[in-house]
Amino acid sequence: MTNRLLSFSAALSVTALLALPANGMMRSYGASMQESSWSMTKNTPTACVLEHSIPRFGKVNFSSVANKNINLDFAMNMLQKPAKYTEVELRSMPPSWRANSPSAHIADLAYYKQFDGEVLDDQAWLMLNELEKGMNPTFFYRDWYNSNDSVAVGVSAVNFAPQHLAFMECVSKLLPYSFEDISFTTLNYKKNTQILDRRSQQKLKMIRDYLKYEPEMELVLVDSYTDSYGGREKNRQISKQRANDIKRMLEESGIAGDKILVTGHGEKRHIASNETVQGRNGNRRVVITMNRGY
Incomplete structure (x- = not known):
């Protein structure tokens, strides 16, 4: 396993690990400290998009669009779409250098066959808040082709803060109609x-x-x-x-x-x-x- 994956494996919850069958394996995805980056890919009064790359998994982003109501969406653009309906747990995990800090449950979600995953509204705001605190929101689910194995997909908080500020400034200037x-x-x-x-x-x-x-x-x-x-x-x-x-x-x-x-x-x-x-x-x-x- 590479150093990049070890940084997220070290942060996995005890509960998630104990849930694995005796012969099961955990496959982890997440950007290392050196790789982790966030960027504003859209910054206009009609849409704000904050993007993060996860090596070997794909790209994820937070987005908010012009509307009379405040809104937030977290979308996962996966390199490999889900092969079937999948139950997912989203947890806030501490980074490896804060391994003794507790994790916290954010939401129970579902992936649908051949559709990218997403997190909407209040749960997306919770994710954003956890990243602001330096935590790594992480998705846990069973492997689509081997039910003995599990998958962890971590969203890194490294280098998040400066672009988070730019994102929130963009959100504050969105037009109040769609x-x-x-x-x-x-x-x-x-x-x-x-x-x-x-x-x-x-x-x-x-x-x-x-x-x-x-x-x-x-x-x-x-x-x-x-x-x-x-x-x-x-x-x-x-x-x-x-x-x-x-x-x-x-x-x-x-x-x-x-x-x-x-x-x-x-x-x-x-x-x-x-x-x-x-x-x-x-x-x-x-x-x-x-x-x-x-």
Whole structure:
């Protein structure tokens, strides 16, 4: 067994070792002190990703994305995906130089066949907190092909602190809304103008702010409608102009023009009565539908 693996084997819990059959073996994965590194692979107002490599196992990362709710996900990009459903224990283990410190149970998890493992929400925050304390969150499970053997996958706290600070600073600056909050948006216009009402101007700013960092789209539909006041052809032209104005804005935000399909519907497809002021305000609208395709 290599020195890299010994550093994690020394930290294995007595309970985990005693659980092995008499003829069983423990296979361990983890970065040595010399190998352990953390890096921010994404640092924008729409997403924060903190990544760590585990030799011979793959890469793991913590991620948080723009949303109205605080969120955290820990994902495991394994070189070898699980061969079957697997029960997993996640424990906080002391590093080898603190071997006398107690370990602590974090969570009972499951790997699913051909899917990478992940830890979500509160349990992911617990992992992050244990790393901040210098502990090594470690996953224990039975070998997929030999039930007598067990596997330990350790996440090293070495060199974690500086990048943890950068990650938390990134999280604090995430936009307070997600792509889903802007992917289907209705904008409304003031009467007889090309000027959006105040709510729509705020919504349009949210879209532009988000697209500064995530402009990649598979398809964007811009559908424009008017009320029934004025001539039918004039209203159709007004709707086309409004749709094209929105297209130009989206292109300026980074979306490729050939991904944007605009349609001016004019007086068609009212969503409210055209006999009231409130109804006409609702009918004067542009609907933006965005699809990222991933």
